[in-house]
Amino acid sequence: MQVAFEKFDVANRKHLASFCQWDANQDLLHLRYPRFGPEPIHIRSKDEIIARYQGTEKEISGMYMIACKDKYIGEVSVDINHPQLYCKKHKSAWLGLAICEPTYWGTGVAQQALTFIEQIAKDLGAKRMELGTFEFNHRARRFYEKCGYQHIATLAKITYWQGRYWNDIRYEKNFETDSVAQ
Numbered sequence: 001m002q003v004a005f006e007k008f009d010v011a012n013r014k015h016l017a018s019f020c021q022w023d024a025n026q027d028l029l030h031l032r033y034p035r036f037g038p039e040p041i042h043i044r045s046k047d048e049i050i051a052r053y054q055g056t057e058k059e060i061s062g063m064y065m066i067a068c069k070d071k072y073i074g075e076v077s078v079d080i081n082h083p084q085l086y087c088k089k090h091k092s093a094w095l096g097l098a099i100c101e102p103t104y105w106g107t108g109v110a111q112q113a114l115t116f117i118e119q120i121a122k123d124l125g126a127k128r129m130e131l132g133t134f135e136f137n138h139r140a141r142r143f144y145e146k147c148g149y150q151h152i153a154t155l156a157k158i159t160y161w162q163g164r165y166w167n168d169i170r171y172e173k174n175f176e177t178d179s180v181a182q
């Protein structure tokens with residue numbers, strides 16, 4: 001299954017429609033966004049999403065829609081020197097990846113998206129890539145581990161889900177000692 005990548009454009013109605021639909025998907029929320037307490041996560045309105053991403057081309061180094069045939073199935077992004085980084089020593093890239101249509105999980109498209117965004121990060125001069133995933137997200141953890149990412153830190157009690165707080169597991173890949181994803 002082959003995918004293509006389109007630079008996210010908040011003015012593109014099809015991009016925006018998929019983005020808004022995924023942002024409100026209750027099955028994905030706990031995997032994608034931290035919840036700071038028992039109160040539900042605020043679901044952003046279309047106008048809030050437009051306001052957030054309009055004019056952010058400089059702030060967000062690269063955010064791409066993942067397309068399969070004529071359908072968008074997820075998004076992948078990279079930010080250089082993002083404030084959330086655990087390791088700020090080198091020029092670092094912060095990864096965001098979500099295949100938002102679960103029927104595409106386990107098909108290899110996530111690995112294609114990761115390979116694509118790693119190249120973008122390298123082209124932007126990053127020496128390493130970092131990401132965080134919640135400790136209960138065993139699927140994502142296994143995915144990143146098999147793609148050559150190493151656990152570098154555990155940030156305590158970052159998100160609330162199913163009545164308790166959970167840790168954020170930070171992973172990195174060092175591009176200088178890169179190993180090919182299995």
Ligand SMILES: CC(C)(COP(=O)(O)OP(=O)(O)OC[C@H]1O[C@@H](n2cnc3c(N)ncnc32)[C@H](O)[C@@H]1OP(=O)(O)O)[C@@H](O)C(=O)NCCC(=O)NCCS
Pocket residue numbers: 028031032097098099100104105106107108109110111131132133134137138139140142143146
């Ligand atoms: C995380 C994500 C990108 C991974 O892509 P994917 O296509 O599902 O990944 P893969 O199927 O290639 O790999 C997942 C691995 O986890 C394994 N797995 C699945 N469920 C699991 C579980 N409950 N516990 C442990 N491993 C599990 C799979 O068997 C597979 O390993 P294998 O290839 O050795 O068999 C995708 O699932 C996704 O976008 N999920 C929703 C959003 C999200 O969680 N994003 C990440 C936030 S950091």
